[in-house]
Amino acid sequence: MSDQFGFDTQAVRAGIHRSEFGEHSEALYLTSSFVFRSAAQAAARFANEEPGYVYSRFSNPTVTAFQERLAETVSWVGRRAAEGSLGEALRSPLLAPPPASPWPETLRAVAEKRLAQLGRSWRRTLDPLGGGRLMVYFPTPPHSRGGARAISDGFFDDRDTPPWDTWVAYVEETSRSYLVAWVPPFAFAQASAGIGAAGRSLAWLDKANVRLSEKVRL
Numbered sequence: 001m002s003d004q005f006g007f008d009t010q011a012v013r014a015g016i017h018r019s020e021f022g023e024h025s026e027a028l029y030l031t032s033s034f035v036f037r038s039a040a041q042a043a044a045r046f047a048n049e050e051p052g053y054v055y056s057r058f059s060n061p062t063v064t065a066f067q068e069r070l071a072e073t074v075s076w077v078g079r080r081a082a083e084g085s086l087g088e089a090l091r092s093p094l095l096a097p098p099p100a101s102p103w104p105e106t107l108r109a110v111a112e113k114r115l116a117q118l119g120r121s122w123r124r125t126l127d128p129l130g131g132g133r134l135m136v137y138f139p140t141p142p143h144s145r146g147g148a149r150a151i152s153d154g155f156f157d158d159r160d161t162p163p164w165d166t167w168v169a170y171v172e173e174t175s176r177s178y179l180v181a182w183v184p185p186f187a188f189a190q191a192s193a194g195i196g197a198a199g200r201s202l203a204w205l206d207k208a209n210v211r212l213s214e215k216v217r218l
Contacts (some may be wrong), residue, residue: 171212
């Protein structure tokens with residue numbers, strides 16, 4: 001987002017790459033390729049001599065927004081590592097999701113509050129994943145009926161939902177929709193145990209057979 005906007009505006013809208021149509025929220029770019037002003041511009045972009053998009057298999061504005069949201073999540077969760085049990089530390093009261101809202105709006109509200117709390121001082125890690133892994137959660141039942149919560153010592157809740165501090169994106173595909181969460185290295189054991197107990201609602205992203213795993217290369 002341009003530096004012409006103040007911090008409060010960026011806290012709400014950073015990560016959104018708005019097109020000329022002026023959409024209010026992130027748009028899904030389903031194109032496989034992009035238009036260039038000239039052959040020279042195309043050559044420069046493919047040679048990484050000019051910034052810009054060339055082919056969706058490499059990146060597109062939707063993926064860029066996802067990567068920015070992930071960087072914010074990694075920075076925030078890293079600060080919460082030593083604050084009690086993971087189930088409590090990664091459910092910050094300041095980021096608590098609004099009640100009874102659709103998933104896209106719920107995720108957006110959490111992300112906006114998280115960025116506001118990060119302030120101006122946060123920095124990206126050299127590794128986009130910060131040593132962690134991405135997992136997906138399918139909100140539609142069946143769930144494990146508390147099995148994932150019990151075996152993960154509260155990392156997941158009774159509906160198998162991962163803690164909201166870790167939420168990165170909510171993805172709506174043709175056949176199903178799902179939440180993407182970032183799991184820090186210190187939570188691998190709890191997350192793996194929960195996935196084992198709730199195999200129909202939880203999975204590592206690279207094992208989940210969803211389109212996002214093909215689009216996001218980190």
